[in-house]
Every structure is written in C-alpha cells, then in structure tokens.
Amino acid sequence: MDIESDEGRRDFLTLATGAVGAAGVAGAAWPFVKSWSPSADVLSQATTEVDIGSLPEGQMITVPWQGKPVFILHRTPAQIEAARKADGEKLPDPAKDADRVKRPEYLVVLALCPHLGCVPQPIGTGNYGGFLCPCHGSHYDTSGRIRQGPSPKNMQVPVYDFKDERTLVIGKATA
Amino acid sequence: MSKIMEWVDARLPVTELLKSQATEYPTPKNLNYWWNFGSLALFVLIIMIASGLFLAMHYKADANQSFDVVEHIMRDVNFGWLLRYMHANGASFFFMVVYIHILRGMYYGSYRKPREILWWFGIILFFMMMATAFMGYVLPWGQMSYWGAAVITNLMSAIPVVGEDLVVWIWGGFSVGDPTLNRFFALHFLLPLVIFGVVILHLWALHAVHSNNPVGIDLHDEKDSIPFHPYYTIKDLYGMGVFLIIFCAFVFYAPNFFLEPDNYIPANPMQTPPHIVPEWYFLPFYAILRSIDFLGSFSKLAGVIAMGGAIAILFILPFLDRSPVRSFRYRPLSKQLFWMFVADCFVLGWVGYNPADAAIFEGALPLIVIGRTCTALYFSYFFLLWVITAFDIEKHTPVPKSI
C-alpha cells in the first residue's frame, strides 16, 4: 500500500520533471532557430522611401527595395486611359486597373517578370505600350498586367503607401 | 516500435550497446558529487559547439571586419547577444569544470593503474582545449585578442634556430594580421570537433576499465555497483541544473565579468594596452612562464619549457605516484601536498594577473619572487609525491575492504 502510492508519486514526479525539462530544451532551441531570421540591420532595409515629387509625367524610375527592383511610373492621362479601357477585355489574369494603383497617376510594380524573374524593359516597350520582358517575350500593359506571352500572372504590386504628397514608402515597416 | 528495433539490432546492435555502456553500465555506488564534472564537461562542450556553430554563421574572419561583425552579432542578430555571451562565458566555465575534473582525478588517484591511458587522453583534451580557447579569443579582434595572439605566438621564437621563421610561418606575415586571423578561425572551428572525437576515446578508455571511486579500491562484488541509469543519469542531470543556474546568472547578469574591457577596443597594431593579461584560465601557466627570468639569454626558452613542462609533467604522474593506495583520503601526506598544490595554483594565478614588475608590502616583496617560489612549489608537488611514495615515507591509514 505504502510502497504503491510511493511508486505512483515517483512516476508522476518523474513524468512532470521530464515534461518540464523537455519544454526547456525546446525553449533553449528557440534563440538558435530565431538567429536565422533577418537581423535588425536587414529589417531596417524593409522599406524604401522615394521622393516622387520631381518625377515628370510619362517618366519612370527604378528603385531598389529589399534587394529587388521596383518600377515607379508617373502615368500620362493617355496611359491611364489605355489601362482603364482594357479592364473590360478578356485578360489572362483578370484585374481592374483601379485595384492595382492607389493613385491613378502612379503605377508601382515589382519589376520582376512573374514568369522566370527577369527584369522587364522600361515603359513604352512591347505590344501594349507597357513593359516587355526580354527573356521570353511577355508583354505587359500600362497597368503591368500580362497581355501576351508565357507569363501566367500580372506584375506584382508591392505594399506601398503615400506618406505625403511627394513621398512614397514601399514595403511595410517591421518592428 | 520493437519490430523496428529488432530489425536495426540484427544489423547494428544499438540496444546492446546502450544496455552495456549506458543503462546497465555498472557504476560504483559511492561516487560523490565531484564525479559529476566529467559529464558536465561534455555538456559544456556541447553548449560551446552549438553556440559556436551558430556564431560562425554570422561571423566573418577579416581584420577589417571582425570587430564590427561581433558588434553586429551583439546588436542586430536575433538573440546574437545571447549566443555570444553563452560562448564567451562558456569558455570560462568549461575550464572551471575541467579544472575541477582534473583535480578530482588527482585527489582520488584516478590516474593510477589501470587508468593511465584514460588519464593521458584527458591531458590531451586539456591541451587541445587550451589551443582552441586561445585561438577563439583572437576572433573578436579586439586589443586583447590582438596582443594576446602576438605575445603567445611570439613564444615560438624561443625555439632555437627555427623559432623566428616558425613565427613568421604561423603569422603568414611579418606580424599578427589578416592571414593569422583566418587560419585561427578555421582551426578554432575544426579543433572542437577533434576534441569531440578524443572525448569518445576518453569514454572508451573509461568504460574499458570502469570508474574509479572515492575509496579508490577495485569493486569486488555485485552489490558495490549500481546501473548507470537511472541513478547517475538523474544525478548528472541534477548537477547540470545547478550548473546552468550559475552559468545563466553570469550570462544574463554579469556577462562581461570574465572579459577584459580592453577587448571592446578594436585591435590596434600600433599600440599595446598598458597592462595585458591572458584569460584567467591561463594565468597560472602565464605566471610560470614569466617566473623564469634569471637565466639571461636562456630565460625565454626556459620559460616556455617550464610552461610546457607544467602540463607535460601530468603525463608521467601515474608513474611518479608509487603508493599502494589510490585515494588520497587514506594518504595523510599526499593529501597535504595536494592542497598545497591547489593553493599554489591560485597564488600563481594571482601572480599572473598582476603586472610583472608589481610588488606587495610597500615594494618589499616583488611578485616575481613569489612567482618563482610558486613555480618551484608547482613542480615540487610531483617530485615530493614521488619521494614520499617511492621511499615508503607515507604511512597510509586503513583502507576499507569494500565500499
């Protein structure tokens, strides 16, 4: 009787100690795992601030963001018009131009072709007045949508925000 | 589950190995807490290898970048400060644990027949640890890193004829520099893995002859021994818990206690800090090195030989001790010698910490005199142990027949 209850207590104690110890080992592994995540200096590069106040209509600039190129195009009324008109057409990757821009005058797209990752050529290239990828001939329009060629998807729109009239912030700030 | 184990065991007898070498491995039942320090040393080695591996993923060995990169680890890398403080303090704790482990072996006569090879592997491990620690200390490329490397590598120049060329070869240049840093990093990464291999040999040698015990007699019957598991697994784990509490108290609340402020100054080959000291675990040997200063042009070489000899003499300890009894518990004279030796190591460490030209009692007693005396005492331990045991001067007290 006495011995049995003693055994029972020991079992519980041993199990509990084992569980607490195992939790500790898992906890101790965390700093090692976490040390692979982007460090503070890398995270501070998570956003890119661009002064767009001096970008003339019809012109574009390429800015680096998180090590990747981003096209910022100051669209002319004609380019906006062309993009809006194509909304009704049958598109490979349907999307409304209005959903792809925050302000109609500015198109902000990640300049990596969704096909295989090449950088498309600047505005005014290809069959749709937008961007032509030189690698495998994907044609994008003035909204960065795929119109012709092997790419299955539109050019990606990164997270961005207009901080004020002339400052554009690409990316989301992380801790 | 058991089917899988059967399949494996038919090809590789894992269960049998675990049974004979771990779970049912017979261990003396009277081991005291000083016997915890062996498994503790292995535990610290694993902490060092794990934290070191992850530090290496962020570190760059480059004379122009290493100092900045260590600060990058401290500031930017997630938990980088924890990895680095664990590794830096881990080195100190590793030596503490190993020093206790060695002294335990000396006190209970664990080096005696039939454990000589086990003891030798231990000394080899100790020596490799020192080399690894020295090269690791260079990697942050602070002032102490640089000048520590300069002073220690310069010791090689004491070797006659080839010394000077040897030093240039080790440096890969005409002073400690980028090539030195790079090769030290490569070796600092490699050596711990070699240490791990020698630890396995050390354990093999242990399991071949089994553990010594505080009484120092061979085990006679079954009831003197108990299976390693669960008795010593839980005792070792408990010891690790106590160790971790002390270790973490330093890592989190006094992480720079064992570090020199000067090592937070980037290495400057144009300016030596006014007072350079090695890490505390080298201090006794450093004091022995410096205490040989009375042989004129031979002093340098003699100092290096004395320092090397201080470790090398441990190799012949099994043959110097001729007592019929292993454990110092029953050897009154040996015991006194032992404690003299321990105290002597502390005093040597203190001498090594202070500037070479320091003195106490208003300058009446230069430390160098204390250093010389303690160096003589250090070696006389081995000599006197031989004398009192080889000539039957020591009368041992009665040794129990069984534990």
Place this chain on the structure above:
Amino acid sequence: MNYQQVVQLHRFTKQASLRSATVLFFAAMLLVVVLPRGAVASGGVALPKQNWSFAGMFGQFDNAALKRGAQVAIQACMTCHSLKYIKFDQLRQFGYTEIEVKALAESQGRTKKDALLSGMDANAAKDAFGVVPPDLSLITKARKGYEDYTFAILTGYASANDLALATRVMADDKISDEEAKEVASALGLDMHHLDKMAEVLKRMAAGENFNRYFPGHFFAMPQPLSDGAVAYTDGTENSKIQLARDVVTFLAWAGEPTMMERKSLGVKVLLYLFVLTIMMYAVKRRIWARVH
C-alpha cells in the same frame, strides 16, 4: 582493527580532509582577493561609485534620461566623437518621435538611416588634438570601471578654483606642507610625492587639461561639458553633473542596446531553471532512496 574502528577512522580522515580543504581553500581565496588591492592601490585614483538606474538584476533604463543623454551626445560629444554602431532611427526606441529623429539627423546633415557619425574629419582631429577621438559606441564597456569611469572622467576636470590654486602654489616654484595638503584634498594628488605634484601643477598652470581620474592626469580631451552647455526642453536642470549623468546613461545604452532584453529574459530563464532543478533534485532523492 575491527570494522567499527575502520569506519571511525574513515570518518575522521574524511573530516580532516574536509577541514584542511576548507582552510586551504579560504587561505587561497584570501590571497587572491585581498592581495591584488595592495598591489594596484598605488596606481589609479579610486572612482566614486554611482547609482545607475539600469544597474542590477531588475535595473531599467530611464527613458527621459536616455532622451536627454542622446541630445547631449549629439550636441556636445559628436562635435569630435562618433557613435558608429548607432543609427538615428534607433533613438525612437526610447521615446523620440519620427519627426524629432528626422530633425536631429538633419541638424547633423544626415538622414535618419545614417549612423551617428561626427562631422569632424579624422585627419583634422589628429591635427587638432594629436589623436583621433575614439568612437563612443562601446566606451562604457571598454574601460575598467565602466559607467563610473566615464562619469568620473566627464566630471573630473579641474575647476577654475583648482586652476587658481595651481597657479598660486606654483608662483614661487615651491610647495609648502600647507599647500601640499590643500592640493592633495582639492585634486586628489598624493602628497608624499612632492616632485610629481609639482610637475602636475606646472602643467596645469601651463593650461593643460587636468583630470583627477585619468591615469596620468593629462590627456588630449578638453573639458567637454559645463553647466548649461546643452539646453534641455523637459525642465530638467542642465548642470554639468546632470548632463554627465544623462549622457553616460545614453552611452551605456549605446554600448548594449539589447541590455533590457537580456535582463528580462534572464529572470524567466533563472526562474525556470530553479523549478526544474528542484524537481530534478526531488526525483534524484527518490531514485537514490533505493540505494541508501
């Protein structure tokens, strides 16, 4: 000898060994702990101990002090020194707003993503002072005495009274016993070495920068802080002592911005380890009860 006697003898030797071990251990520790003081006391001047809010296990940085300290560092120290491991943007961690950070950065001709670099060119600094002013990012960790040392240096310069004293004493090129006592108490100099004292006073009178806490007393940096040198906006008195306290607090943060993370994690880790170790001890007792 029967078994009983053997056991008794065993106990006796065990006690004796324990006793001699304890005695020798403490003797050795005494040597190690007590003697070094005797050996180094002749060197530097003892540093006054300060109370820092961030010291100790539960110490915290005072954000208001950090903000003021950053201002002192940027407006006073950064004329010559850099803090290359700190970026302006990081100052937001203790309460600067983004707009304030931008303004601070622009006041130095930088952007918020730049490091806190001094405008002074290293060569120009070397021409002016004979040395390149050291980077301050790690200054509190890189000197013996840590924050206390940095604070002592910032507040250890000779006052106008001290300078007047030096000039007065050295007017006749001799130091009387009276004067030696006065100098010793005012500047913390050793009155048993009059020739050394005379040398120091001469250099002071010649306009060199005396600092009572710097080993050797003279170095290139002129007194960097004085009463009212930086204008605070939060109503804190801007005395020299207060400026020094604040800037040292900031420098301690700059030396290790992860310090608070370390301390708060440490409490959790240690609590966990205490619990686990006590549990393991209980398990150990139970298992070993079978043997004893």
